[in-house]
Amino acid sequence: MTKPLLRAARRVLGTAFGLLLAAGPALAQAPAAGPGGGDMARRVAACTTCHGREGLATNSGYFPRLAGKPAGYLYEQLRSFRDGRRQQADMSHLLAQLSDAYLREMAEYFAGLSLPYPPPMPSDLPPAQLARGRALVWDGDADRGIPACVRCHGAALTGVAPGIPSLLGLPRLYIASQLGAWLTGERRARAPDCMADVGRRLAPEDIRAVAGWLAAQPVPEGARPATSLPGGLPVACSAMEAHP
Secondary structure, X not given: OHXXXXXXXXXXXXXXXXXXXXXXXXXXXXOOOOOOOOOHHHXXXXXXXXXXXXXXXXXXXXXXXXXXXXXXXXXXXXXXXXXXXXXXXXXHHHHOOOOHHHHHHHHHHHHOOOOOOOOOOOOOOOHHHHHHHXXXXXXXXXXXXXXXXXXXXXXXXXXXXXXXXXXXXXXXXXXXXXXXXXXXOOEOOOOOOHHHHHHOOOOHHHHHHHXXXXXXXXXXXXXXXXXXXXXXXXXXXXXXXXXX
């Protein structure tokens, strides 16, 4: 089931590409030097075309929220799209000519936004499937070497600075497609690539359950990424390393 989810996501992205082309010049023609000039809200118009006003995506559809994500995480994802670790032709096209300094400025802009989340969409999954998703999120599966999501993404699941994202406030299709991309190897990160290792251990039914449960959870008011993980990471992960 992961490949159909990925195909569905690509269809959504293909439909949006025409909008991106219309908004793209403000971003794609930006000076390579990046920081220090111009209005950032105008310069990221190509981003907000798909990700929503000021990076505040809705909870329907495919595109993830950018507002309030840790700056280190956003910066590394922008670099990954530009450099080919994440495969999405439209994103790669828009970012191809942008410098690290410019990408960092974009990341810090979106990370600094604090905007309210809409309420989650009610889930249509069976209770047993939602219970399975909740168990994996909170407890993991030690027999299969799958750590609980809260061990890395924080007790409130709102992410951890500098490089681990929130798992709340995201569309179910987006969560499922990204977990599927880790499973199939279509999404990669710098070594040590902890999510690739975890993703390969997930079964398609795990992905459906986790994505369904996470997408149905409300986001706490005023939620921000945690500043640390008191217990440390259960696995080595580049997400919490320095982002030069």
